Amino acid sequence: MEVRARILARIRKALKERPKALLPEHPHLRLGEEPLDLFLRRLAENGAEGHLLNQEGAVGLLKELAHGLPGVAYGKGVPTSFRLFPELPPEAAPLGVSWALFAVAETCTLALSSEDGRKAQLLPPTHLVLVERERVYSTLLEAFSEQKALPSALGLHSGPSKSADIGQVMVKGVHGPGRLVVAVLT
Amino acid sequence: MRVKAKLYPKEAARLLQEKPSVRASVTGATLHFERNRLRAYGEIDAEAWRERARRIKDHVLTHLDHYLELAEKRLRENGVQVHWAEGPEEAHRLLREVVARHGVKRAVKAKSMLTEELGVNPLLESLGVEVYETDLGEYLIQLLGEPPSHIVGPAIHLSLPEIQRLFHDRFGTPLDAAPEALAQVARGVLREAFLTAELGISGANFLVAETGTLAVMENEGNIRLSTSLPRVHVAFVGIEKLLPRFQDLALFLPLTARAATGQRLATFVSLIQGSAQPGEEGPEEVHVVLVDHGRTALLADPEAWEVLRCVRCGACLNACPVYRQTGGHPYGYVYSGPIGAVLDPGLLGLEEAHPLPHASTLCGACQEACPVKIPIPKLLLAWRHRAVEQGLAPTWEKGAMRAFAQVMGSPALYRLFSKALRGLPLPQALQDHLPLLRAWTEGRGPLKPSPRPFHELWREIKEETHGG
Known part of the structure; x- marks a missing residue:
């Protein structure tokens, strides 16, 4: 008998006498705070930087971050109005700019699609993420319930890359970006 | 990986002696x-x-x-x-x-x-x-x-x-x-x-x-x-x-x-x-x-199947006063701590892992921490019980438990033994040769009972506070 059939047969035999457990529903919880305020506050708690900005302000933030740098790696979804600096491959870029599918206040999470390009999200030491204000959900459950189609990889980023594996001392920027800057666009 | 779960708790004692850090x-x-x-x-x-x-x-x-x-x-x-x-x-x-x-x-x-x-x-x-x-x-x-x-x-x-x-x-x-x-x-x-x-x-x-x-x-x-x-x-x-x-x-x-x-x-x-x-x-x-x-073998187990809920968060390791002394190496397999002690006998067979369910004080902190509410203490006891039934427990343990039950069940015997034990510390040579004592003292300091038993102290305290 092939492995698959053997394993499934053993499972069915194991479960023969076992009462079936029911699948519970998830209650939608309401947060006691404006999602946007909570999102920005929790980003700061997680060691990231969050700003609520209009188009002009966000471009200003990008200019500040890119000042003196040879170039920037852009995600595919980043609007042309932000593509003001020479484009570098993510392997060489000191700054990556991404366009998030959505954000979640509860966990201060940015959802980044593989369609936008994974390397710019991961390789540069600094990561600027742009997300539209109306794409900020309050809870993970709300956000996950509304996703119709999933990209080949969805990355959920909730802060800068970190590790405490060396002597229990927290270090940032271990493999992914050590600095995460978020602009919520009004 | 090479399974060394049988060597617990000897490995734990060795680790603490060789690498106290x-x-x-x-x-x-x-x-x-x-x-x-x-x-x-x-x-x-x-x-x-x-x-x-x-x-x-x-x-x-x-x-x-x-x-x-x-x-x-x-x-x-x-x-x-x-x-x-x-x-x-x-x-x-x-x-x-x-x-x-x-x-x-x-x-x-x-x-x-x-x-x-x-x-x-x-x-x-x-x-x-x-x-x-x-x-x-x-x-x-x-x-x-x-x-x-x-x-x-x-x-x-x-x-x-x-x-x-x-x-x-x-x-x-x-x-x-x-x-x-x-x-x-x-x-x-x-x-x-x-x-x-x-x-x-x-x-x-x-x-x-x-x-x-x-x-x-x-x-x-x-x-x-x-x-x-x-x-x-x-x-x-x-x-x-x-x-x-x-x-x-x-x-x-x-x-x-x-x-x-x-x-x-x-x-x-x-x-x-x-x-x-x-x-x-x-x-x-x-x-x-x-x-x-x-x-699938664990799934077929009418008691232990619940460990398959485990999400590998490690919360029970962090909560465990036994795991905290040594970390995971002495457990001798991939999964250590309380979850290892109930998972490894299922994954490896009890014969390979029977000492692990003893790596616990049954304090219950692991169950409190577990995000999927695995009844770890109950399962530790279940594995211990099976180890005894399958003749995997050391032979002295059975005799010792029977003797312990008799002593604890009789106040007179209890007083007698508690007085006899005041004679400790036993000479090192004796501690090394009595299997029961050796099992206890391996990896621990010598037994040092207090000079007077608790029931005597208690009588005194009662007399003092109630003006006897």
């Missing part, structure tokens, strides 16, 4: 994790979250055939190649085939306990593949040639000076280099590996049946890189890792993070549907290997 490192790290978990549980209705998680896992496990078939179907629809493995044999066959077909010279690995079970690294190395563990802690112990000592923090048994010494010997960094500097050195080595590896290997925290989504949690970014940059991604998934619905991730991802490290969510979560679309960055080929390796 381990106790301080492990205790410090686990208490830190434990404090963070308590704070994170305090922020939510933890009882309700845990109860819902328990019920969802029980639902999956009691419908496991259905969900496995559904997951397989969805994965195939997403273009993922699905394989089934009883254990190392099938897993190794697939890896050999992938390595040959893609000319793999280098592999980057995300931390995965299941790949430890399956001996993935030794196999790849035997094929001439350079394997890089990319989780920082996992990389440290790979350099040292050690197994992980904790599910979440594989290198928590190492002190900063030990790591500084390792990097000094290996990379020539100064002996007083700061953790940041050491991390940058590791980042440099591993970044090169990420950019050149042909194969990325990961485990999975969850596999969603309804959508065929693999979910993997981490804090460093190494899993996102391992599953994004190489041409081929192979994920090893235990058959118990299934969740029914995509929505269920909205509970399990944050609950597991809170239990493991006290975070609201892991810094990075990869939700993987399959290989890259045309024009997209990402692997051309994604394989999922559904692995049994003892899990």
Whole structure:
């Protein structure tokens, strides 16, 4: 008998006498705070930087971050109005700019699609993420319930890359970006 | 990996004698994790979250055939190649085939306990593949040639000076280099590996049946890189890792993070549907290997099947006063601490692991911490009971227990023995030769009873306070 059939047969035999457990529903919880305020506050708690900005302000933030740098790696979804600096491959870029599918206040999470390009999200030491204000959900459950189609990889980023594996001392920027800057666009 | 679970608690005693620094490192790290978990549980209705998680896992496990078939179907629809493995044999066959077909010279690995079970690294190395563990802690112990000592923090048994010494010997960094500097050195080595590896290997925290989504949690970014940059991604998934619905991730991802490290969510979560679309960055080929390796045997066990709910958060390790003394190495298998003590006898067979259910004081802290409410103390007792029934318990234990019951059941006998014991400490030679005493004193200091028994002291206290 092939492995698959053997394993499934053993499972069915194991479960023969076992009462079936029911699948519970998830209650939608309401947060006691404006999602946007909570999102920005929790980003700061997680060691990231969050700003609520209009188009002009966000471009200003990008200019500040890119000042003196040879170039920037852009995600595919980043609007042309932000593509003001020479484009570098993510392997060489000191700054990556991404366009998030959505954000979640509860966990201060940015959802980044593989369609936008994974390397710019991961390789540069600094990561600027742009997300539209109306794409900020309050809870993970709300956000996950509304996703119709999933990209080949969805990355959920909730802060800068970190590790405490060396002597229990927290270090940032271990493999992914050590600095995460978020602009919520009004 | 080589199983040495039978050598517990001798190995624990040896470790504490030979490397006393381990106790301080492990205790410090686990208490830190434990404090963070308590704070994170305090922020939510933890009882309700845990109860819902328990019920969802029980639902999956009691419908496991259905969900496995559904997951397989969805994965195939997403273009993922699905394989089934009883254990190392099938897993190794697939890896050999992938390595040959893609000319793999280098592999980057995300931390995965299941790949430890399956001996993935030794196999790849035997094929001439350079394997890089990319989780920082996992990389440290790979350099040292050690197994992980904790599910979440594989290198928590190492002190900063030990790591500084390792990097000094290996990379020539100064002996007083700061953790940041050491991390940058590791980042440099591993970044090169990420950019050149042909194969990325990961485990999975969850596999969603309804959508065929693999979910993997981490804090460093190494899993996102391992599953994004190489041409081929192979994920090893235990058959118990299934969740029914995509929505269920909205509970399990944050609950597991809170239990493991006290975070609201892991810094990075990869939700993987399959290989890259045309024009997209990402692997051309994604394989999922559904692995049994003892899990169906556990599922058939009328008591122990509940351990299959485990999400591998390590919260029970952090809560355990026994684990905190030594870390995971003395347990002699991939899974240590309370969960190891109830999981390993099921995965390995009781004969191989019967000392482990004794690595506990039955205080119950593990069950309180567990995000899926596994009744660990009850299962520890169940395994102990079976070890006695199967004649695996040492012969002196039975006699000693019978004698103990008689003494405790008779006040006169109790007083007599308690008086006799005042004559301790027994000469070392006697302690070494009485098997019962030796079992106690191995790895502990000599027995030093207080000069007077409690019942005498109590009588005195009562007389004093009540004016006798």
